[in-house]
Amino acid sequence: MHARIPTVEAEAVSVLSLRPVATTLGLLLSILGVSMLAPALVDFASRSGGQGAFVGGAAITIFVGVLLWMSGRGQMARKLDLRQAFLLTSSVWIVLSAFAALPLMWGPPRLSFTAAMFESMSGLTTTGASVMSGLDAMSPGILLWRALLHWFGGIGIIAIAIAVLPVLSIGGMQLFRTESSDKSDKFLPRAGSIAKRLLIAYVLLTAVCAGFYLAAGLRTFDAVTLAMSTLSSGGFANSDQSLSVFANPSVDYVAIVFMLVAALPFPLYVRALSGDVRRLFTNPEVRVFLAIVAAFTLLSFLQQSLQGVATGEKAFRGALFTVSSLISTTGFMAMDYTNWGAASDAIFFVVMFLGGCTGSTAGGLKALRLSITAKAIRQHLKRISFRAGVFPLRYGGAPVADDVVASVLSFVFLFLLTFFLVGVGLNLMGLDLRSAFSAAIACLANVGPGLGPVVGPASNFGSLSDPALWLLTAAMMLGRLEILTVLVLFLPRFWVR
Structure with missing residues (x-):
């Protein structure tokens, strides 16, 4: 037999x-x-x-947008393939952040391009880390723009988490695909109709949140902008002191409720609007998430009580608010928890990794991945102890395929590796270890504030060098887009198949 000679068509x-x-x-x-x-x-x-900075920014942004749209006219109806979906997912956050930075550079803040890019990326990724100070005296237009960036980023994150990442099989999100749709194999063609219902749920929850903030005593402008920041799990506030400027327990409790609401899967709210409220309480990921919130709230409450930081309702509210703010990756501050002692730092440092649920606006590792990782470790220990046994891994009563487990463990490994590399990079740039590694996880998990006097909740990232800000800007994007979505773009085979 003769060996087959590759043809031009075959190659x-x-x-x-x-x-x-x-x-x-x-x-x-x-x-x-x-x-x-x-x-x-x-x-x-x-x-x-x-207003001049916004009008100028709008003119340039619309002009470039129309040019790009015209360059690909007729392609809108064409279905994106996997490679185009990967590229679009990453490029959206880079391109939109660059243009969203224009008013911040030209307007009253007069930020440098590096600082403006950091701020706009923080807004669109709903991280909430800021380089801006003097917010109490800032123009209302800038404050509204920061809130709008959060709000737009939040609905974009939900759409990507539900319509794109499950199909790309990123970090076990293919398992979430079955939670998002009764017809998961036909979910993408139904993405348009799903998006409309998600947007309705998102708008309604934002309006309800704003109404509760108004009832708690806030001005209309503060209530609306803070509602946008809360439902997006963003964290941008209208004051350098965040929510502590109000010194109002009612505001704190409203924020707690809606930060947790934002950290739950939004497809469940779509189902609730259709009358299926039961899933909000029976979903296994929701149960795990709320159990984690309860456990760390109790731990923080006991730590404050035993060390004399606070007692009673104040300690409970401080613990619940801070845990809710960090685990939902919102990043609001009602009290400076970095003054509660080293034990408090250790508790909240762990919470910053955890994150909310899949299909939410929250970042972090997500409760679904934490559950599967714990089950995979338990399964492996059983196999070591009982070599002849068969121990299938199940989640929510259904078996989990090996490729899903591998995807989850790969993501967790890459997440922790990226955190370590960013932390080491910041340390080499001059930050102390506490600031470097807390800033790394704060941006990678899209939490916002870190720990300590440099990047903690009572300060901001404005004192960091330009290289450090660019590294953290990249970390925010990597964390928001689940790392693998971005890393695949660096494979040569991605560009030529």
């Missing part, structure tokens, strides 16, 4: 087409540009004089 490659990606980016940029007119109107009405 043909498929070069990645960028036109559908450019078209979608153009549409999103145009929407972003139009949204800049809202803070422009607010600044014009308040006579703060900051």
